[in-house]
Amino acid sequence: MATITTTKISETDLLIEEYGYDDHFHEHHDEDKFQSGFITTYIFSQDHKMIAKQFLITGMFWGVMGAMMSLVFRMQLGFPEESLMWLKPILGKWITVADGVGTLAPEFYYALVTIHGTVIVFFVLTAGLSGTFSNLLIPLQVGARDMASPLLNMLSYWFFFLAGAIMFASLFLSTGPFSGGWTAYPPLSALSQASAGSGAGMTMWTVSLVFFVVSVLLGGINYVTTVLNLRTKGMTMWRLPLTIWAFFITAILGILSFPVLVSAFFLLMCDRALQTSFFLSEIFVGGQALEHVGGSPILYQHLFWFLGHPEVYIIILPAMGIVSEVLSVHARKPIFGYRAMVYSILAIAFLSFIVWAHHMFMSGVNPFISNFFVIFTLIIAVPSAVKVFNWIATLYGGNIRFNAASLFSIGFVSMFISGGLTGIFLGNSAIDIQMHDTYFVVAHFHIVMGVAAFFGMFAGVYHWFPKMYARFMNETLGRIHFWGTLIGAYAVFWPMHYLGMAGVPRRYYSFDTFENFSHFANINKFITIAAVVVFALQVLFIINFFYSIFKGKKVTSRNPWGANTLEWTTPIEAGHGNWPGKIPAVQRWAYDYGKDGKDFISQIIPLSDGEKDNGDH
Amino acid sequence: MNATIFNREPKTQTKNRIHPQKFALWIACASIVMMFVGFTSAFVVRRAAGNWLEFDLPNLFFWNAGLIVLTSLVLHFSKVTFRNGDFTKYKSLLVIGALMGLGFVVLQYEAWIEMTNNGIFMTGNPAGSFVYVISGVHAAHVLGGLVALTAALIHAFSLKNFVTPQRIHRLDLTVTYWHFVGLLWLYLIFFLVLNS
Secondary structure (H helix, E strand, O other), X not given: OHXXXXXXXXXXXXXXXHHOEOOOHHHOOHHHHOOOOHHHHHHOOOOHHHHHXXXXXXXXXXXXXXXXXXXXXXXXXXXXXXXXXXXXXXXXXXXXXXXXXXXXXXXXXXXHHHHHHHHHXXXXXXXXHHHXXXXXXXXXXXXXXXXXXHHHHHHHHHHHHHHHHHHHHHOOOOOOOOOOOOOOOOXXXXXXXXXXXXXXXXXXXXXXXXXXXXXXXXXXXXXXXXHHHOOOOOOOHHHOOXXXXXXXXXXXXXXXHHHHHHXXXXXXXXXXXXXXXXXXXXXXXXXXXXXOOOOOHHHHHHHHHHHHHHHHHHHHHHHHHHHHHHHHHHHOOOOOOHHHHHHHHHHHHHHHHHOHHHHOOOOOOOHHHHHHHHHXXXXXXXXXXXXXXXXHHHHOOOOOOOOHHHHHHHHHHHHHHHHHHHHHHHOOHHHHHHHOOEHHHHHHHHHHHHHHHHHHHHHHHHHHHHHHHOXXXXXXXXXXXXXXXXXXXXXXXXXXXXXXXXXXXXXXXOOOOOHHHHHHHHHHHHHHHHHHHHHHHHHHHHHHHHHHHHHOOEOOOOXXXXXXXXXXXXXXXXOOOXXXXXXXXXXXXXXXXXXXXXXXXXXXXXXXXXXXXXXXO | OOXXXXXXOOOOOOOOOOOHHXXXXXXXXXXXXXXXXXXXXXXXXXXXXXXXXXXXXXXHHHHHHHHHHHHHHHHHHHHHHHHOOOXXXXXXXXXXXXXXXXXXXXXXXXXXXXXXXXXXXXXXXXHHHHHHHHHHHHHHHHHHHHHHHHXXXXXXXXXXXXXXXXXXXXXXXXXXXXXXXXXXXXXXHHHHHHOO
């Protein structure tokens, strides 16, 4: 075995040396500024691989924060009678005590729901997912030394960090963090007297998110420029791995949609600070009429969801790209329908801009306008179904290696189908009359973009961990993590569909005044217990992650998965610049698995005589 | 624009029709455009809802449209003369361009004064608030351009009189951004006229 590995390595080096592109990179001496000391290596790093790790670990921090918040409000929903005194040391005054029984303060419940949504959507599933894997994989898989601008890339991370720091600080305000829902609809977000969290909490929330948008834009500009300008010799667009296609389109979505969010926030800030009336009209607070006249809160919703809907694809597309790559590698088969996969990404991205009002069917939008949005929303099912079909066809007849990475990819497909189907219900404005703002919606989006995106992220972490840390994660713990999370996540979110169909509204602190919902008390208990179990399994994942960084099984060959893409042609521990010598040239598409009797054919191996490339036509 | 921000050359690909930095600048411009698309579509939607104050835009807005076009022209010729190695003309045109750019911001401020004199305030009917916000955010982007122009001025007067591809490229980026904010103002003024 060892000898085979050795020959493989030298073969890779020979191929790079023979066909590669010499950019004289290592003759420049500017590498020093990248990895010369502790600070430039680990903190203010400009190396894309280190920035990827920074995004990942910061994202994990926020994942734990968001998950713990959900546990607290699940305690309230599942066990409203139980004393929460044991949380008093952490939550302090937000646990109110009467007769020795601690109760979660209702305003803090809303704050928890709000911040849970905000940090999971933006910090974990946007920055933690596409920030991590776009950074790690774009330069490695397109064959570049680094991003087009390492400096802007570093700034992208640090703006994200700053956004996180501000959000974190807002948790400790005496009036509490913002509590008006992650969508920050006015008037709750526009009037500081509207609720406790609407004052300083909302101010910090907005500032935090503006910095976050700066981070996304700096990152996105870099990703797009790198993909379009720094591809290695032979790497045509039709030879790009699907991961890169997904990250590329995701970055474009971010660049086009996040600025609109900023314009909404800017108008909101004017309403808050300069007494304008963009979103406010004829409002009474505490019996007093405010001076704001002539604004429209619906206008904010339009602007918000013009970002908000593309945002869900910003979350799910990178997961889709990762899953496509991981499934193909571990099924030892070419991805089924490569071009269809690319076109469906493009179609989803395009459609994502013309469906935003399906979030607003019940906010008084003209029903005839709703029709338009219903139709385009339902059309998204077509490219989504194409992708699902192709993933399943990729698995069909494959020589599948069931490991944590591939299991999470398969789990992603399962979640995406389950959650996607309920999207067809909610996309109908007529059915939405019954379903809107119920637990049916909560179940839908948690499965389709929450759990599914997390599964994509886990698949990516397990698959590329050897590239990040030159070690493997523990496989047994990985499988326990997978099976527990798959069953547990369904146990948490599946029952919510029934609650929602019965009309149980989301975001309510307590249902004790609704006799007709009281028979759901046991389901709520069940969901809470399942949520605690799922959380424990994520702790297991985190232990596995950090333990494996230092003690995991060492990677002994460059290409442990037998994959075709360029990141596996770099040394096991790649330094700055990724390849020690020349940059490899690309000769073929990324999915030659099981071709001509060979298990896999790396992208750097030239086409043999008369062989046709399956990417380019 | 500091050139070390970006990798100097497209190191890996053989056929680059456009410099990666310039490409990145265009993407950044696209995202700025999207922000103004947000503002202007909000304007359209809100105006269609009624209760909308109609008023005349300050005349200075139109003079300023002319001014910013002229600024773009001056800066363009500054770039051309630099490329030709005519340093006296290049420097003087750059100074004139920068002063005209500064003038634009000052005159926009005067335009806001004119609006308040006509009883249109930031608060009150959103029709007025929108004009302040749109022109204000635009002015902020012009200020960003002025910062870039200041950097260009420092380069012009502190570096020796040499024409290098690097310096042409830097100046090109700055001037391109100026063309962009100029075009943006033309679009905005056209939009505001069309909608009043």
